[in-house]
Amino acid sequence: MNRTIIFVLISTVIVFACSKEKNEKTTGDIQIQSLTATLLKVKAWDTTLLTMEATGSNLQYGWEANHGSITGSGKTVKYAAGECCVGLNTITCRVFNETGEASDTIMIRVNSHYIPK
Amino acid sequence: MIRVLLFSIVLFINAAGVRTYAQCCASGNPFISDAEQPALQSKVLTASLTYRYSHSEQFYHNDSPYNDLNFSETANVNYTELQLAYGITNWLTVMGDLGYFFNKTLHTEGQDPMRGYGLGDAALYLKFNLYSNAKARFTISPSVGMKFPIGVFDQEVDNVKLPITVQPSSGSFKYLANVFISKGIAKKMALAGFVSYEYAQLIESENFYYKYGQQWIGAIYFNYRIIKNLSLDLQIRNEYRAKATRENSEIVESSGYNVTYITPQLTYAFKHNWYLSCFGDIPVYKYYNGIQMSFGYALSLRLTKKIDFITIQARKQASNSSN
Numbered sequence: 001m002n003r004t005i006i007f008v009l010i011s012t013v014i015v016f017a018c019s020k021e022k023n024e025k026t027t028g029d030i031q032i033q034s035l036t037a038t039l040l041k042v043k044a045w046d047t048t049l050l051t052m053e054a055t056g057s058n059l060q061y062g063w064e065a066n067h068g069s070i071t072g073s074g075k076t077v078k079y080a081a082g083e084c085c086v087g088l089n090t091i092t093c094r095v096f097n098e099t100g101e102a103s104d105t106i107m108i109r110v111n112s113h114y115i116p117k
Numbered sequence: 118m119i120r121v122l123l124f125s126i127v128l129f130i131n132a133a134g135v136r137t138y139a140q141c142c143a144s145g146n147p148f149i150s151d152a153e154q155p156a157l158q159s160k161v162l163t164a165s166l167t168y169r170y171s172h173s174e175q176f177y178h179n180d181s182p183y184n185d186l187n188f189s190e191t192a193n194v195n196y197t198e199l200q201l202a203y204g205i206t207n208w209l210t211v212m213g214d215l216g217y218f219f220n221k222t223l224h225t226e227g228q229d230p231m232r233g234y235g236l237g238d239a240a241l242y243l244k245f246n247l248y249s250n251a252k253a254r255f256t257i258s259p260s261v262g263m264k265f266p267i268g269v270f271d272q273e274v275d276n277v278k279l280p281i282t283v284q285p286s287s288g289s290f291k292y293l294a295n296v297f298i299s300k301g302i303a304k305k306m307a308l309a310g311f312v313s314y315e316y317a318q319l320i321e322s323e324n325f326y327y328k329y330g331q332q333w334i335g336a337i338y339f340n341y342r343i344i345k346n347l348s349l350d351l352q353i354r355n356e357y358r359a360k361a362t363r364e365n366s367e368i369v370e371s372s373g374y375n376v377t378y379i380t381p382q383l384t385y386a387f388k389h390n391w392y393l394s395c396f397g398d399i400p401v402y403k404y405y406n407g408i409q410m411s412f413g414y415a416l417s418l419r420l421t422k423k424i425d426f427i428t429i430q431a432r433k434q435a436s437n438s439s440n
Binding site for chain 2: 044045060061062064067069072073077082084087090094112113114
């Protein structure tokens with residue numbers, strides 16, 4: 001009984017301690033032209049508009065920020081980040097369709113909202 | 118032999134988390150502040166299901182409310198946790214828990230709410246009965262454990278990844294060590310103390326690098342049996358989390374906190390070893406580094422079933438012999 005429990009414990013640790021890194025690939029008829037922001041420096045909680053320009057058929061857009069949040073969807077979205085995310089943040093836009101996927105990143109500097117009195 | 122194997126497991130648990138690859142991070146399962154229990158006796162199983170609702174609203178700067186923002190934001194979480202514990206021997210209890218978020222929602226004025234949901238983190242603990250004196254009603258139960266980020270950490274809405282604050286999983290392996298000490302001080306009263314330390318592993322991927330600050334939790338419990346089946350626990354708990362670190366070893370200034378809670382709890386013991394507890398977390402002191410949304414309150418309900426296999430077996434044997 002004890003050996004079975006120990007075996008289960010070890011197996012659990014092995015299974016959950018292993019993970020894989022995600023790789024992105026660029027393929028298909030998609031060509032990214034630009035990824036731009038209305039503001040490259042913002043104060044915490046202020047917003048900047050991000051726009052991805054790309055060519056290809058039936059394009060879909062995926063967005064991800066390493067810190068901060070993105071609202072909206074499609075080729076133009078809003079990005080904002082609170083005090084937790086002060087610093088140089090990376091936003092990745094993924095463009096994809098049935099032929100493949102391409103991606104680009106843009107860096108937004110978020111400065112502190114707080115000005116000591 | 119068993120002790121050697123268990124020691125190997127503990128070492129292996131620590132060695133397994135050399136590096137984690139993930140896409141981003143969140144705070145993970147909340148600390149369920151139900152009065153901690155000592156290690157179980159051999160062949161005793163406890164299973165419990167907890168539901169917890171929490172609400173947060175007020176931004177804080179250090180130890181004061183911060184009202185200079187031109188918008189309002191609230192957050193609420195509906196969470197449930199399944200916990201199983203089994204006494205393998207009289208000196209060792211294995212305990213595991215698994216969290217699930219029905220919702221982890223952030224409402225920002227003028228925007229659609231952001232809602233994450235799904236499996237949170239899982240945890241595995243080894244709890245030791247280091248010292249137990251039934252006559253003096255005194256126990257010391259240290260434990261070590263590990264949290265596994267098995268849950269959802271890359272949830273999207275319309276191909277847009279939700280921010281880490283609403284992702285159900287923490288995305289980080291965490292290592293824990295704690296000790297629970299309990300002492301009966303009168304026929305119907307007991308005092309207990311609990312200290313816990315948590316170390317979070319670095320989360321690193323292509324464009325993400327984050328490390329939660331280490332966490333210390335200290336709690337004092339006062340237990341009083343009001344009537345035969347009803348007991349009251351009053352807990353005073355302090356949670357301290359150090360600042361987090363991000364890319365280029367930058368300190369995240371608006372992270373980390375020091376919060377003191379009072380947690381009253383009522384537990385009713387039903388027949389056949391069923392227990393129902395309700396408790397609430399009320400912060401009485403809050404200090405947040407930088408500017409952060411502060412914890413409001415939490416209400417929890419817990420149902421526990423205890424099964425003593427030795428007693429069951431003894432009853433069966435007694436029944437067979439009487440027949």
